[in-house]
Amino acid sequence: MTLAERNQKHNWHPYTQHKTAQRPIAIVKGEGALLWDEDGKEYIDAIASWWVNPYGHSNPVIADAIYKQLTTLEHVLFGGFTHEPAVELSEKLIAVLPANQNKLFYSDNGSTSVEIAIKVSMQYFFNKGVKKTKIIAFEDAFHGDTFGAMAASGISFFMEAFKDSLIEVVRIPVPTAGNEELSLKTLKDLAVTNEFAAFIFEPLVQGAAGMVMYEAEVLDKLIAICKENQVFTIADEVMTGFGKTGKNFACDYLTEMPDMMCISKALTGGAIPMAITSFTQEIFDGFYDDDINKALFHGHTFTANPTGCAAALASLQLLQSDEMQANIARVNKSHLVFESKIKQHPKVVTTRVLGVIFALEIKTENAESYYGTFRNKLYNFFIENGVILRPVGNIVYILPPYVMTDTQLTKTYNLIERALNTF
Numbered sequence: 373m374t375l376a377e378r379n380q381k382h383n384w385h386p387y388t389q390h391k392t393a394q395r396p397i398a399i400v401k402g403e404g405a406l407l408w409d410e411d412g413k414e415y416i417d418a419i420a421s422w423w424v425n426p427y428g429h430s431n432p433v434i435a436d437a438i439y440k441q442l443t444t445l446e447h448v449l450f451g452g453f454t455h456e457p458a459v460e461l462s463e464k465l466i467a468v469l470p471a472n473q474n475k476l477f478y479s480d481n482g483s484t485s486v487e488i489a490i491k492v493s494m495q496y497f498f499n500k501g502v503k504k505t506k507i508i509a510f511e512d513a514f515h516g517d518t519f520g521a522m523a524a525s526g527i528s529f530f531m532e533a534f535k536d537s538l539i540e541v542v543r544i545p546v547p548t549a550g551n552e553e554l555s556l557k558t559l560k561d562l563a564v565t566n567e568f569a570a571f572i573f574e575p576l577v578q579g580a581a582g583m584v585m586y587e588a589e590v591l592d593k594l595i596a597i598c599k600e601n602q603v604f605t606i607a608d609e610v611m612t613g614f615g616k617t618g619k620n621f622a623c624d625y626l627t628e629m630p631d632m633m634c635i636s637k638a639l640t641g642g643a644i645p646m647a648i649t650s651f652t653q654e655i656f657d658g659f660y661d662d663d664i665n666k667a668l669f670h671g672h673t674f675t676a677n678p679t680g681c682a683a684a685l686a687s688l689q690l691l692q693s694d695e696m697q698a699n700i701a702r703v704n705k706s707h708l709v710f711e712s713k714i715k716q717h718p719k720v721v722t723t724r725v726l727g728v729i730f731a732l733e734i735k736t737e738n739a740e741s742y743y744g745t746f747r748n749k750l751y752n753f754f755i756e757n758g759v760i761l762r763p764v765g766n767i768v769y770i771l772p773p774y775v776m777t778d779t780q781l782t783k784t785y786n787l788i789e790r791a792l793n794t795f
Contacts, residue, residue: 374398375410387743397755402429405776407760416759418784420773423579423611425642426728427690428775434641434686441682450478450675457681464688465648468620470629473650477668478676482610482636483516485647486572488670489606489632490520490539492651493570496604496658499666504569506540508562508603513543514580515572515608515634524572527580529742542568546578547590559594563601570632571598572606575622576726579611582767583731585724588625595628604655605630610647614638615691615700615774618727631655641687646680699774703728706778707770710785719792731769734792741765750791759787 375398385396398410405428407415420426427434441457448455462476477492479485490507497504507524514530515521522531523538531538542562547555562568575591578584598605607630612622616638623630632655636647659668674680690696707730714732715723721733736746747763754761761768761784768788772781 375400394752404428404430405773405780414758415755416776416780416784418759418761418770418772418776418780420638420771421642421760422637423616423771424637426615426638426774427641427687427696428773429642431641431643431686431690433690434643434683437682437686438643438679441679445678447674447677447679449673451671455676455678455681457678457685458676461681461684461688464685465650468688468692469633469650470621470623470626472629472631472652473633474653475651475656477649477651477670479647479649479672480645480674481516481647482608482634483518483521484672485610485634485636485649486515486521486524486606486608487518488649488668489572489634490524490570491670492632492649492655492659492668493604493606495668496655497569499658499661504567506542506568508559508568508571509541509543510546510573510578511543512546512578512581512584513572513574514578515574516610527742546581546584547586547594548584549586552587552590555590556593556597560597560601563597563603566601568603570604570606571595572608575607575609575612575630576617576625577612577622577729580764582733582764583724583729583769583771585726585731592626592628595626595630599628604632606632606634608634610634610636614687615696616727616729616771618700618704620691639687640680640683641690643683643687644677644680645674646677646684696774700728702778703772703774703776703781706781710781714785714789714792717789717792728774729769729771731767732788734766734768734795736766746795749795753791753794754787757787757790759784761788 376395379396399407400410401408405417407417477488479488494505509524511526513526515524523541526543544558545551545555576585595605607623609621613635631652633650640646659666704727707725711723711725714720719735721735723732742765747765750763770784
C-alpha cells in the first residue's frame with residue numbers, strides 16, 4: 373500500500389471536500405524550493421508551502437539550531453518559568469519590530485495570535501470599566517479559523533455555519549485604488565461611535581483574498597483615525613512578515629505604528645508551529661494590576677517552546693543575512709520583469725507585485741468561485757507539470773522561497789504563461 377493510500381484511511385485534510393477532492397500527494401523529501409513525492413516526481417514549491425518556508429525546505433542552519441536545542445532543553449512550561457531562547461528571541465524581535473512594540477505573547481499559530489489580539493483589545497477596555505465589544509475589519513479579509521479570527525475574516529463561505537455564534541464585526545471597504553476616500557469615511561463614521569475595541573487589517577496585502585494590494589499612505593490615515601478615537605489597531609502580519617513585502621514587515625512601510633502585531637508562518641522558517649502577538653507597553657499596563665482578575669487568562673501548552681524559539685532565532689539570522697536580502701531583491705526584480713511581459717497578455721486583467729509576491733487575475737467569462745471548476749483546472753495543470761501553485765478563484769499568485777533559483781522561477785513563469793494559452 374502506498375503512503376497516499378495509507379493516508380486516506382485516517383487523515384482529514386484542511387480546506388478539503390474529501391468526497392470530490394483528488395487524493396493528497398505524498399511528499400517524502402524537501403530541499404531548497406523543491407519537494408519530491410513517493411514516486412520520485414519533483415515539484416517546485418512556488419508558494420513556500422502556504423508561505424512558511426522562505427529559506428527553503430530542510431534548511432541546514434535551522435535544522436542545526438533545532439538539534440542543538442533538543443539536546444539541551446526541548447521544552448519547559450512558560451507559566452512561572454522562562455529560558456534563554458525565549459529571552460534572546462524577544463530581545464532580537466523587539467529590535468526589528470516597529471519601535472512602539474514592547475511586549476510579546478507567544479502562542480502556536482496565526483489564528484491564535486489573532487485570537488489573542490482580539491481578546492486583549494476587548495479585555496483592555498473591560499478592565500477599565502468601558503464596554504467595547506465590536507471589531508472593525510476589511511471586506512474579504514482572512515485572519516484565521518478560530519472563532520475570534522474567523523469572525524474578523526470576511527470570506528463568507530469559511531464561516532457560514534458559525535455566523536450566528538461570532539463576535540460582532542463591521543466591515544469597511546479595502547482602500548484599493550479609487551476606494552481610498554470611501555474606506556476612510558466608513559472607518560471614521562464607525563470609530564467616532566466609541567463602540568469598537570479594535571481595527572484589524574492585513575497590512576498592504578490581503579493574502580487569501582487573492583493578494584489584493586493597497587498603499588501604505590492610506591493605511592497610515594486609517595491608523596491615525598483609530599488613534600484619534602481610542603480604537604486599537606491590529607496588524608495581522610502572519611502572511612506578510614519576515615521579508616515577503618521586501619521589508620522585514622509590511623508595517624515598515626508605514627509612518628503610523630499599529631498597537632498590536634500578529635506574526636507566525638515564516639517565524640520559524642516552516643520548521644515548528646509558533647506564533648507571537650506583540651503589544652505596546654500601554655496595552656500591557658492595562659493588565660498590570662493588583663487585581664488578579666485583570667490578568668490575561670490565556671495560554672498554550674507549548675507557549676514559547678524552546679525548540680521553536682531556537683528555530684525562530686536561526687530564521688531571523690537567515691533573514692538578516694546579506695545573502696537572503698539579496699535573494700529577496702533578486703526575486704522581486706525577476707517578478708517585475710515577468711510582470712512587464714505578461715500584463716499585456718489578452719487573458720490578463722490585472723497584475724501586481726510587492727516584494728516577493730506576484731499575482732495576476734485571469735479574464736474569465738463568468739464570476740469564478742474560490743474553489744470553482746476553473747480554479748481546479750488551473751491547480752491540476754500546475755501540479756501535473758511539477759509546480760505547486762494554489763490559485764484563488766481566477767487569481768494566480770507566486771510567493772516563493774527566497775532561495776528559489778532563477779531557473780525555477782523561469783519554469784514557474786513559463787508554466788503560468790502556458791496556462792493562459794491553454795484555458
